Amino acid sequence: MTNRVVLDPTSERQLTERELLARPKSIVDQTIGLLDISKARGDVFL
Structure with missing residues (x-):
């Protein structure tokens, strides 16, 4: 699997690693x- 960067617009001070859910087949x-x-930075996220 390739590395992915997911932007989180919630302005959390501590980074939290989260496991990705399985992708649907279709x-x-x-x-x-x-x-x-x-929310702050929501425009960057979208």
Whole structure:
């Protein structure tokens, strides 16, 4: 698996490593949403 950098717009002071969830086999008939909740750096994340 390749390394990924995920931006976290929550402004946490301590970095927390989180395990990625397994990918679905297909995104057919799935809904994917990206939400802007007006947090600091949210515009950078999106």
